[in-house]
Each structure stands twice: as structure tokens, then as C-alpha cells.
Amino acid sequence: MTLGFYLLYAIIVVLCIVVYRLGFAKKLPVLKNAIVYAVLVIGCFPLTFFGIGLPVAEGLVASAVVLIIYKVRLHQSKNKEA
Template sequence: MVDVAERLSFFAALYKVDENPEVGMWWLYITIIILSIVVYKLGFAKKLPPLKSLVIYLFLILGCTILTFFGVFLPVAEGLIVASVILIIYKIRLKQQKNEEKVDGIS
């Protein structure tokens, strides 16, 4: 017999989706939404009018519904954390490089 608890992803196990599925799935859903928004803002967001931004976020939230079901057994939230860390490092390095170029241009 297969033990479901052994196959859960980290966040699904953290939120105890196997013991309390209703609350656990909501927490997993909210986590995936927040991480998806962070990754979107860090890597892909452009300055858009408010209505277009609203449409993008609605579709992002709708897509996160599907990702949540995958996230019970697959490392979806964990992958989003890795993506956000990589994008944060990229943004920091890009900012440092621009500051260095600005300083080199002045002197």
C-alpha cells in the first residue's frame, strides 16, 4: 500500500494537505499565487495600464489553480522559490553593473 504522506511535496507536507485537505490546499494555493506574482514581477513584468495588469493577474491566478493541484505531489512552489532567488540575484547583479558603468562614465 502506498503512503500518500511520503509522496507529498515539501509545502504540501508543511501545510498537511493529507490530514486537512481543505485548509492545506488553500494555503498551498496562496503560497503558489504569491510566489508566481513575485517571479512575474521580477522577471517578466512591464509597465502596463491598470486594466491590462488586472487581466494578467487574473489569468495568473487562474493558472495557479492548476499549478496547485500539481503542487501537491510535484515541487511547484519549490521551483518558484528557486526561480525567484535566481531572479533576485540577477536583478542585484544588473543594478550593480549599471552603478559601476555610471561611476566609470563620470570619472
């Protein structure tokens, strides 16, 4: 059971980082960036408890897919204009 919890925690952390980078990240200094990621990693711990009974990881996957599609379409439209 412990291995499953840590694996779910790692998956949620990776997916949260991907969603943050795709949707919300801005250029920050290194220290502020480290603080943001540290808080994100700590904040994923309660999400893991919710993820045991609720589809947290699946929701993060859906968010990542939507943001990837958005970024690809945005990139295509910018290339079309140029």
C-alpha cells in the first residue's frame, strides 16, 4: 500500500508541474521559481489523499491534454500569421 501511495504522489506531482508549466508559469527568478515548485510539491500531498478516492490524477491528465492542444493551436496560428 505504501508503494502505491508514493507512486500516486509522484504521478500527481509530475502532472501538477506539467499543468503549471503549460498554463500558468511565467518567467521568474530562480529563487522564486524554487519556492513555487516547493509549495507545489507540498501542496500535492493533500491532493494525493483526495486522489485515493477521487479522480485527481485523471483530472490532471485531462487538464494537461487540453493545455497541450491549446498551445499547439496557438503555435499554429502564430506561424500562420507570420
